[in-house]
Amino acid sequence: MVDDRYAEPELPPLDTLAARLEYLFDNIRPTPDELSDADESGRRYTNREIADKINEVATETGVTISAAYIGELRRGVASDPRTSHVRALAAAFGVNSGYFVDDAAARRIEDQIALLNELRRMDVKQVALRQVLTDNGLSATDTRLI
Template identity: 35%
Template sequence: MTPQLGRPTPDDEPGFAEKLGYLFEHSRDENGAPYTGKKIAERANDLGYSLSDAYISQLRTGKARTPSFRTVEAIARAFEVSVTYFLANPDEDLERVRQQRDYVEMLATTGTHLSGIDVRSICPDTIDVVIALLKMVKAQAVETQRTPPGEDSGQSPA
């Protein structure tokens, strides 16, 4: 895959620990002091999350590598940044969300689902074509249902 101009390749992108470390280095509390793990844990807990200073330390050092979404959300809210700050590749994640939205729309439009198919193994362009095709089939079925038997729908017979 060719990297976009000005966009780092996936290997160059900082990991969670690096992004968290950057926040600790550059963010300041209301008194202008750098945040500590204890202060971030307290802020997160005050916001209704359950987070310990020890776990934050593990995340900072990379000893813990896969925080739950809830943990990421807690840390982001404590630092008052968007959760998307921690995304490794926001463009890829946005594309996945777009496809999921289109898939849900297809379900609603066609009443069809791709059960038994691992859609992650299908090329995104192919998924888009399948969704468009199913929408077209559904639209034709709806049009056929609206046209009473014996009336000309304006289409020539196939």
């Protein structure tokens, strides 16, 4: 008999764009800089907030998106977005756009997000966090992003 107490937690199947997008909404939270004083720390992003993040840089990227369209992507109603929308969504969440199309990249990013959330739960400070992320194979660019 195998002892399940030490088994790696199994991640849910993320085989659709909607599932992967929902995973990001479930696991990535607004930074303190993005929250107003009245906002609840640790809450989820809204479709509107992600759309606003994308639209704020539209002059640089040429990409705009609506909150309604993000909702359609999350529900799977819309399932074939333009490449520019995929890149913009990835940038808004601070992940590589390969997350949405490459299973290996998706698993790597999910592992990194899980590690980051666990470190935050443990209240690891920035210097220690940077070292742990580097020790776990994150590039300097990804570590700065996080």
